[in-house]
Each structure stands twice: as structure tokens, then as C-alpha cells.
Amino acid sequence: MLQSIRVVVADDHPVILLGAEQAMLKFPGIEVVARARQSTELIKALQTIPCDVLVTDLAMPGGQYGDGLPLIGYLRRNFPEVGIVVLTMLENPALLKRLGELGVIAVVHKSDDLSHIALAVQHVSRDIEYMSPQVRVALDSLRINNGGKGDEVILSKRELEVVRLFVSGLTIKEISGKLNRSIKTISTQKNTAMRKLGLDRDTELFQYAQGNGLLNLSARVPDDENDIGEPR
Incomplete structure (x- = not known):
């Protein structure tokens, strides 16, 4: 029997937290092992509970470890074995590009159907990229605007x-x-x-x-x- 994919879910909105968990439970082979509402709870969960994939909101203020890209960077450095699925309402192409540079290969926009969260988890567990439809549109826009170039955006x-x-x-x-x-x-x-x-x-x-x-x-x-x- 194949082992279930162990998932930690983090979001500061209880409705999203519950909705994401319920959506994943409809897919056999996915087990939600912990929930967190800010970065302090999230890091504690990752330190104490075996986890294969983390599903986390990008904007999740209030915790000791911050949120946004700094938190993602911290997670990649300290829990490199854990796959990450980012949930976000943001669709700025430059931000999505930075997530990719940090090693995030799965992003789900909150306006897309919640079933995409489970699909992203399945892909990440096999180290395969997954972008929900709304995210894919934003990334395609980035490629069009850059003319295919991948230069990093640097502000003075x-x-x-x-x-x-x-x-x-x-x-x-x-x-x-x-x-x-x-x-x-x-x-x-x-x-x-x-x-x-x-x-x-x-x-x-x-x-x-x-x-x-x-x-x-x-x-x-x-x-x-x-x-x-x-x-x-």
C-alpha cells in the first residue's frame, strides 16, 4: 500500500484553511497532518510533525518568522526536503518569478477551484511543477512582456x-x-x-x-x- 502524502496547511483565514483541507480530503492518498494560522505555528509544526508537502498562504502576517518571500526563503533553507505549494491572491508576474527563483514549483491562485490545491500537492510530491489556471495566465503575461528574456528585476x-x-x-x-x-x-x-x-x-x-x-x-x-x- 502506498504511503499517504502528509500535508501541513497554513493560512491566516479560517475559511480558507478549512476549505483547503476539505478539498484535499476528497483526494485519496492525501493526509492533512497539521494546520497553522501564522508562521510561528507553521515552523513549530514542521519541526515536530513529519511532512511531505506544505500548502501555505503567501500573505500571512503576525508570526515570528514573517510572511511573503522572506518566509518562503526561510522554509527553503531550513526544510529543503518539504515541497511547497503557495496559495495567493496576488498575480503579479514579478512576484511569481521570484517564487520560482526560490525553488517553489507549485502556485495556486485562490480564485481558482480549490481542487487545484490537491492537484498541486500531488505534483509537488513527485517534484513536478504545477500552476493553477490564473497563475499560468500571469506567467504567460510575464514571458510575453519580457520577450522571452529571463533577466532579474533589480531596483536601485x-x-x-x-x-x-x-x-x-x-x-x-x-x-x-x-x-x-x-x-x-x-x-x-x-x-x-x-x-x-x-x-x-x-x-x-x-x-x-x-x-x-x-x-x-x-x-x-x-x-x-x-x-x-x-x-x-
């Missing part, structure tokens, strides 16, 4: 600084005063960062910042020699 120190301050709630004018740069320069650096990330709207920038853990980090980025010569 000053662009990242402006993004962090903006998503923390400051206006362009307030950031200008805080950093002693002109409003035009701040606006240009924000727009350049959004263009590099493939974002069109401020709401997408907030989603990207949340998924990348930028909302949990210090807004001030120290200057270094890489900033020399950048306009103020």
Missing part, C-alpha cells in the same frame, strides 16, 4: 527606498521632504521602479510590497557607493 537603492516609504503610507510630497529630494525626482524614481517591476497601478505596488516582505522592513535604506551620482 534609491528606488527601493522610495517604494518602501510609499507603501508605508507616505505621499510623494512627504517622501520628498523626508529624503530631501525634489518631488519630480521622487515621482520619477517611483515610476521607474514600477516600470521595472511590470506594475501599472499603485494597488499592484502595494501587493508586490506585501508579497516581498517590504512592508515588514525598515523603510530607510543606507546609502552606499552604488548610489553615487544618482540625482537628488
Whole structure:
């Protein structure tokens, strides 16, 4: 008899947590062995309960280990033997690209049918990539916009600084005063960062910042020699 795929499910919304578990239980061969609502509970579960695949929300604030990409990076470093299925409402192509770079081969969008979670678990247990339909659309968009190129998106120190301050709630004018740069320069650096990330709207920038853990980090980025010569 084949051994069941042991799954830990993590999501800060009880309805999603229950729905994901119920959807997986409809598939024979999948066993939910633990549930978590934030990263502290999740890490404790992974440290104490044998697990083959983790199904985790990407935005899950409140725990000791954070959420978003920093948490995914921590999980890959400390539990490399555990396959990861990421659940998300975000569909920003740059964010999905970073998940792939971190070694995540399965992503399920929460707007897709919950059955895709179990399908993703089955694929990950065999080390096979799985992307739900909505995620696949976003990834196809990334490939089209990049013209097939796989260059990594890199923001300058000053662009990242402006993004962090903006998503923390400051206006362009307030950031200008805080950093002693002109409003035009701040606006240009924000727009350049959004263009590099493939974002069109401020709401997408907030989603990207949340998924990348930028909302949990210090807004001030120290200057270094890489900033020399950048306009103020």
C-alpha cells in the first residue's frame, strides 16, 4: 500500500484553511497532518510533525518568522526536503518569478477551484511543477512582456527606498521632504521602479510590497557607493 502524502496547511483565514483541507480530503492518498494560522505555528509544526508537502498562504502576517518571500526563503533553507505549494491572491508576474527563483514549483491562485490545491500537492510530491489556471495566465503575461528574456528585476537603492516609504503610507510630497529630494525626482524614481517591476497601478505596488516582505522592513535604506551620482 502506498504511503499517504502528509500535508501541513497554513493560512491566516479560517475559511480558507478549512476549505483547503476539505478539498484535499476528497483526494485519496492525501493526509492533512497539521494546520497553522501564522508562521510561528507553521515552523513549530514542521519541526515536530513529519511532512511531505506544505500548502501555505503567501500573505500571512503576525508570526515570528514573517510572511511573503522572506518566509518562503526561510522554509527553503531550513526544510529543503518539504515541497511547497503557495496559495495567493496576488498575480503579479514579478512576484511569481521570484517564487520560482526560490525553488517553489507549485502556485495556486485562490480564485481558482480549490481542487487545484490537491492537484498541486500531488505534483509537488513527485517534484513536478504545477500552476493553477490564473497563475499560468500571469506567467504567460510575464514571458510575453519580457520577450522571452529571463533577466532579474533589480531596483536601485534609491528606488527601493522610495517604494518602501510609499507603501508605508507616505505621499510623494512627504517622501520628498523626508529624503530631501525634489518631488519630480521622487515621482520619477517611483515610476521607474514600477516600470521595472511590470506594475501599472499603485494597488499592484502595494501587493508586490506585501508579497516581498517590504512592508515588514525598515523603510530607510543606507546609502552606499552604488548610489553615487544618482540625482537628488
